[in-house]
Amino acid sequence: MVTYSLTPDKVILNSNIITMDANNPSAQAVAVNDGKFVAVGSNEDIKSLVGPKTLVTDLMGKTMLPGFIDSHTHVLSSGTRHVTEVDCDLRSLSDIKKALSSKASNTPEADWVIGFKFDDTKTSEARFLNRQDLDQVSRSHPIMVAHQAGHVYFFNSKGLEMAMFFDDSPNEQGGVLGRDTLTGSLNGAVYGRAIDRVLREVLPKPSSEDRRSGLKLICQMFAEAGITSVHDAMVSSDDLGIYQEFIERGELPIRAYLLMHRDHFNSLRDGGVRTGFGGDRLRIGGVKMVADGAISTRTAYLSEPYVGTEGERGLLIMDPEETNERVLEMHKAGFQVCIHANGDSAIEMVLSAYEEAQKAFPRTDPRHRIEHCSLVNAEILQRMKDIGCLAVPFGSYVYYHGEKMRFYGEQRLERMFAHRSFIDAGINSSGAADYPCSPLAPLIGIQSCVTREDNSGKVWGRSQAISVTEALKVYTINGAYASFEEDIKGSIEVGKLADIVILAADPNNVDPHEIKDIPVEMTIVGGEITYEL
Ligand SMILES: [Zn+2]
Structure with missing residues (x-):
């Protein structure tokens, strides 16, 4: 039932719409006014709203999804x-x-x-x-x-x-x-x-001009991949200035949630800023810190040694004392804390800091995040669930970095990039490419989460495979939750921002090995086209 009574500026008809709205999972058409969905329904319902000034697009059966959200990428x-x-x-x-x-x-x-x-x-x-x-x-x-x-x-x-x-x-x-x-x-x-x-x-600092050209270029790359929102995983004050310029000129073609570099925490706090400041196009998100090394350089801090090494366990970058202190002050100041932790030992250290902070200074729904959160175990999952901690795991690493998985070994892979475990444990996990660490296209991540196969066909950690629908959720509504924005985006619902990706085929209906090859036909942010094939 469509109850909208004004004339929308745009309608899109004849589509296979996967809404990601649990109450209304599929539809054929949408109406958009002033950058938001004003009606979602059948072709007949939506056609009845068309007025003389409404722009009508016929998708001829193509698939529409909420725009993809990358929750950890370097923009x-x-x-x-x-x-x-x-x-x-x-x-x-x-x-x-x-x-x-x-x-x-x-x-x-x-x-x-x-x-x-x-x-x-x-x-x-x-x-x-x-x-x-x-x-x-x-x-x-x-x-x-x-x-x-x-x-x-x-x-x-x-x-x-x-x-x-x-x-x-x-x-x-x-x-x-x-x-x-x-x-x-x-x-x-x-x-x-x-x-x-x-x-x-x-090192020389990039000029403002280089940053401007860079932002323009990368936004285009994200739009081509169907991405409408990004969480920029490490933002400096110079970067923030460039983002603001783009906002002032109305030229930021993507929504950005900024994870600020830890060096800026004091100034932000002293200025009275906390997580959530800003608007739906540009928002101050969490504070970003790094606890250990990386998966692909084999420096993640593990409890058990890397396969084929003499006891190498990776690199711890912050010690527990520093982690506890920093987390507590950020938590108290009202920030979401976003700590990069790949290995199980690093994750345990970060969780202890989150638990301590919450005990000392209880906050409702702080949604602290573990960026990457690559290697987990049952106890870690339980602790995360207990404090409402979010996971932001890599989506495409099995597919793209398969050749490195032997350093972790078959058994450990059953607990890595643990998308299945996060869902089963009721932990919000969202999609992340961590570009430039892996290709930025969410469709590669979705394929990798579904097949758990690397690009040579080898399966790594089959028990962590998830369904196409679950993977789509990871890259849409779960990403919105990770930035406290699930009420305004992440699904195709009346009242939400009209952020859309249009695909040439339904990821549910292709061979899972070909999900990554589905052409992105169009990307729309707030009702405006940012990319068209
Ligand atoms: Zn990163």
Whole structure:
């Protein structure tokens, strides 16, 4: 029954609509006015609302879903990197060196040449870069290449010198300098927090112009993938300024929920800001911190060693004392706390801090999050459920990073990227690519969650597979919940924001191995088209 009485500006007819609204799971048509759904129903119902000024679109049976939400991805920073850095997502070290050399030849001597998206396991040599490799590119330019997962960076000799890393430098707290096992001299790799000072004080800051171009570019990339909302997983004050410019000019084509870098917490709190400040296009979200290393660089902090190593358990980046202190002050100040924790030991440490904070200063529904939350067990799930903690697990890692799963082993994979367990335990889990750590398209994540197969067809952790409908929920309404916005988006319902993705086929009706190949036909944010095939 449609009760809307005004004339809508737009109607979309003849669609296979998967609403993600439990009370009204499917429909054929929607009416949109002023950026919101004003009616959802059958073709006949919606046609009756069409007036002389209504724009009518006939989808000819295509599938409509609420726009995808990526709850943990690097938006402005990775867009900017596409503009200023060398994309090292290449299949051999020699191709990577060539790409860096070509950038160096256009860069004044003594200026940095920076690369990103390097992934050792995707190169034919299957090893980390070292300072000798990068010295072959240039000895006069400082060079730094970031691993796709972040958390590990590779320098040439000039870069190490400019970053003030010397053979006799000690490891910094929460960080490690890679060394040649024979000579003990630096091998060019820098792990964990040892990089923070370099990023803050040594590397050139991107210009505002680069950030503007980067934001524009990355928003286009998200729109092409059907994404209408993002949670930007690490935002600096400079980034916030650029976001605001886009908002002021009405040019932000995506909704962004900002997880602010921990360095900005004091200023935000002192300014009276807390989670939720802003509007439906741009909002201050949680405060982001990092507790351990990364899955794809094998630095997640695990209770049991990595397969094939002599007791290596990964890297803890914050200690329990620091975690407890920081969490308590952020919790008290009314922030959602969003801590990156991959390994079970890191997750347990973070959960203790959340539990303590909640005990000392009870808050209703703080929705603290564990970013990635990769390896769980029954006790972790119970503790998360008890305090209403949210999981933001990787969606596409089984598919995209399958070649790294052997470091974790078959058995452990039954408890990793634990989408099934989160659903069964009643824990909200939302979709995340953590771009640039994995491809940004949600359809790849949805396929990976459903099939649990890597790109060579090997299944990892079959017991964690979920249904297509469950995976769609993860990437829509659950993402809205993770930003306290389930009342305004995440499903196609009257009164909610008209954020839509239109797919050429229904993910329920294709071979699950082909979900990732379904063309995104159109993306709509607040009733406005942001992408059209
Ligand atoms: Zn991240």
